[in-house]
Amino acid sequence: GESVGLHLPTLSVQEGDNSIINCAYSNSASDYFIWYKQESGKGPQFIIDIRSNMDKRQGQRVTVLLNKTVKHLSLQIAATQPGDSAVYFCAEKDDSWGKFQFGAGTQVVVTP
């Protein structure tokens, strides 16, 4: 079946620097992409989403970029803070169905 994958399992970032988390997807029918953050011992929390008719979307300190040509999704976190330490998941969905597919996750560790 189709799969969503992440390039790096662990990302170490110095506090104040920008973080970039990458995600590859392979389902060409996916037209909706989402990033989630999961802190230790908690359920995932929605961060930001993007539709396939867009290539960039910005939120508060976060930006999601979508490159449909190479089927690549990234999450950029500006001025990374200790509270950003978590596992980040990308997910994809075909909007005509209720099925979500999540990547394996990237652990972000923010160092002082």
Add this chain to the structure above:
Amino acid sequence: EAQVTQNPRYLITVTGKKLTVTCSQNMNHEYMSWYRQDPGLGLRQIYYSMNVEVTDKGDVPEGYKVSRKEKRNFPLILESPSPNQTSLYFCASSLRTQAGTTNTGELFFGEGSRLTVL
């Protein structure tokens, strides 16, 4: 407070002993789903429900059952649990996920239920 509530949060059981993990949401969401989370595999969808009395299989439905008799509840049933069902389970809900509507990606997750089958 808007939330998704799962019970139990922790459970140790034995092979073959039927169990149910309950999930309830108070946001009047149409869509609900169950996931299991295993190290290195991320979140895998077990079952989902687009609305009351409508359920569909996700990617890993084997060994699980669900029902959606009312909008707020979506229990996950393990009729005969086996050790390979030892995992961390999450229930999630969303306002709706149909094309052309808003909030189609914002899943609200419960705090998780850690299940161990011996």
